[in-house]
Amino acid sequence: MTDGIPAAPGTEGWFREGPDGFALLAGRCTACGALSFPPRTVPGCPDPGCEGLEQSPEPLSTTGTLWSYTDARYAPPPPYPRPPGTEFEPYALAAVELAAERMIVLGQVAPGVPTGALQVGMTMELTPGTLRSSAGVEERVWNFRPAPNYEAYTGEAQA
Numbered sequence: 001m002t003d004g005i006p007a008a009p010g011t012e013g014w015f016r017e018g019p020d021g022f023a024l025l026a027g028r029c030t031a032c033g034a035l036s037f038p039p040r041t042v043p044g045c046p047d048p049g050c051e052g053l054e055q056s057p058e059p060l061s062t063t064g065t066l067w068s069y070t071d072a073r074y075a076p077p078p079p080y081p082r083p084p085g086t087e088f089e090p091y092a093l094a095a096v097e098l099a100a101e102r103m104i105v106l107g108q109v110a111p112g113v114p115t116g117a118l119q120v121g122m123t124m125e126l127t128p129g130t131l132r133s134s135a136g137v138e139e140r141v142w143n144f145r146p147a148p149n150y151e152a153y154t155g156e157a158q159a
C-alpha cells in the first residue's frame, strides 16, 4: 500500500503506510500512557504532572466523528507553495474526533468531497492524501473522507 511518496516536509514520523495500513502515529508516554499528536519533538510528557521523558509511536484510530469543519475558498498568499502552472482549488478542512482516543485531529478533506456534503457527527475515515510542492513534487499527507461509501459523496458512484 506504499507508493514511495515521501512525507510532506515537517511531518516525518507523523504517519505510517505499508502492509499494516495507513495510520497516524501519536507519541505515547512510556510512563503514564498520555498521547500526543503530532508526536512531541522534545522530551517530556504532555501531562504536566508526569515526569516521563520517553514516548513510543502509537497508531491512532483510522475512523472518527466529524467534530467541525470549514472550507478554504481563497488561495493563501505567497510564499505558500503551489505547483507552477496550477490553479488554486478550494478544499475543506475537517476536525475529526478519533473513535477510540477521543482526540480531535485536523486534516484536509479528500479531494472531490464538496463542503456541502459534510455534516457534524458523520463518520469519517483516514485516507492517504497527496500534495504537490511548489516544485511539483508529490508529498504524502493524510486526508479524511466520509465513510462508508465515500464515492457517493464525490459523485464518482454515478459517473
Ligand SMILES: [Zn+2]
Binding pocket: 029, 030, 031, 032, 033, 034, 045, 046, 047, 050, 051, 052
Ligand atoms: Zn506521561
